[in-house]
Amino acid sequence: MKFDILTLFPALVDSILSESIIGRARAAGIIEVRAHQIRDFACNKHNNVDDTPYGGGNGMVMAAPPIDRCFKAVLETLPANETRRTVYLSPKGKLFDQETAKRLASYDRLILLCGHYEGVDQRAIDRFADEEISIGDYVLTGGELPACILVDAVSRLIDGVLASPECHEEESIASGLLEYPQYTRPPVWEGEEVPAILLSGDHAKIDAWRLERSLELTKERRPDLYEAYLALHPPKPPKAKRKPKTPPPEGGED
Secondary structure (H helix, E strand, O other): OOEEEEEOOOHHHHOOOHHHHHHHHHHHOEEEEEEEHHHOOOOOOOOEEEEEEOOOOOOEEHHHHHHHHHHHEEEEEEEEOOEEEEEEEEEEEEOOOOHHHHHHOOOOOEEEOOOEEEOOOOHHHHHHHEEEEEEEOOOOOEOOOHOOOOHHHHHOOOOOOOOOOOOHOOOOOOOOOOOOOOEEEEEOOOOOOOOOOHHOOHHHHHHHHHHHHHHHHHHHHHHHHHHHHHHHHOOOOOOOOOOHHHHOOOOOOO
């Protein structure tokens, strides 16, 4: 899986995506992340990439020409036979979720455009972006952190990035439920004990306990997910109790 990130702050993107699991996956060649400095494609002596908005208003808008040149320079380096998708990280986009991460993970390459200031000239978005994605209903100073979140979420789904597929299949949200509580050593900490069932060694009972806790947490904190999960996994009706056989009357017939 390959990611090309068009940004004004490549060092920020690179520093975040060079640590921990994603950093190791990059070092191993499982994923590739390239951050491209849009400012390198400015067309004036001051390397300006923004200008005042037509119609007035506060702030500055990223201009289309530098983005156009940066995008085309990236395209010139790419093989023709790969599948790719271009995403503009925008508060106006569709809300990012696990299903979107799965869909994006099916491409060979993602090209991510990070806005800044008051956003990007709409003409550049219309020309290059296949879709716009938002990571939440709040405002950030730029698209770099959302881009890193998207890379992280998508990369975890790529074979070899995590130790095993179960690592991402059983996580909160991915399974359709919030994850059950987790515990580790020591078994007693400041008077608080690990639930005894987790120390029992009975994996069937442990699985049942974890599912029950996941259902409880999801119902309490994310009723929307809980209802969606129940629609796909309706509870099984309880088995009807067998009526005890009536014993034959004592004694024989007259």
